[in-house]
Amino acid sequence: MSEHHPRVMPVIGWREWVALPELGIPAIKAKIDTGARTSALHAVDLERFTRRGVDWVRFCVHPHQRDIESSVIAEAEVIDERIIRNSGGHSESRPVIAAVALLGAESLEIELTLTNRALMGFRMLLGREAVRHRFLVDPGASYFHREGPGAGKRGAKKRKKRRAPPRPRVEEEEE
Numbered sequence: 001m002s003e004h005h006p007r008v009m010p011v012i013g014w015r016e017w018v019a020l021p022e023l024g025i026p027a028i029k030a031k032i033d034t035g036a037r038t039s040a041l042h043a044v045d046l047e048r049f050t051r052r053g054v055d056w057v058r059f060c061v062h063p064h065q066r067d068i069e070s071s072v073i074a075e076a077e078v079i080d081e082r083i084i085r086n087s088g089g090h091s092e093s094r095p096v097i098a099a100v101a102l103l104g105a106e107s108l109e110i111e112l113t114l115t116n117r118a119l120m121g122f123r124m125l126l127g128r129e130a131v132r133h134r135f136l137v138d139p140g141a142s143y144f145h146r147e148g149p150g151a152g153k154r155g156a157k158k159r160k161k162r163r164a165p166p167r168p169r170v171e172e173e174e175e
Helices: none
Strands: 004-009 011-013 015-020 025-033 039-042 044-051 054-061 072-085 091-103 106-115 124-127 136-138 169-174
Touching: 011 015, 015 124, 039 091, 072 106
Parallel strands: 011 136, 025 124, 039 106
Antiparallel strands: 004 169, 015 025, 015 091, 039 124, 044 054, 054 072, 072 091, 091 106
């Protein structure tokens, strides 16, 4: 007979600060989107090239909304090419890269599609594959992890004070 061991999962809000250190991005606001399977990163000026026989992409990220002066040039190996259908029903072929995302105390190995999100509300989407079995999402809260990579960065708004702190949620896990 198997034993069940409760596992406390960290709670995140519907938007959080995330860092992508391998890409040189110390803080970017991400919308937690459980409706999107794959995570997406705002990227422009994509330039594909080959390095030692492997496909790579160089791209520019403007990590702060409404600020095109701040930019980061990054390079990453292309691990896949996927057709992604956006919320408007339009399909687009996007390069996929692997990256480490830091959210609070958690380090996540995730896949990111690269696309121009200039007209979208957030420069990054963190999809359900990135948060599955790692976090519980509180859709009524934002920026639980201010102590993380975005602490003190512009754009972070004060959260409304709650009457009681959120209780840790427990998920049963078979071992």
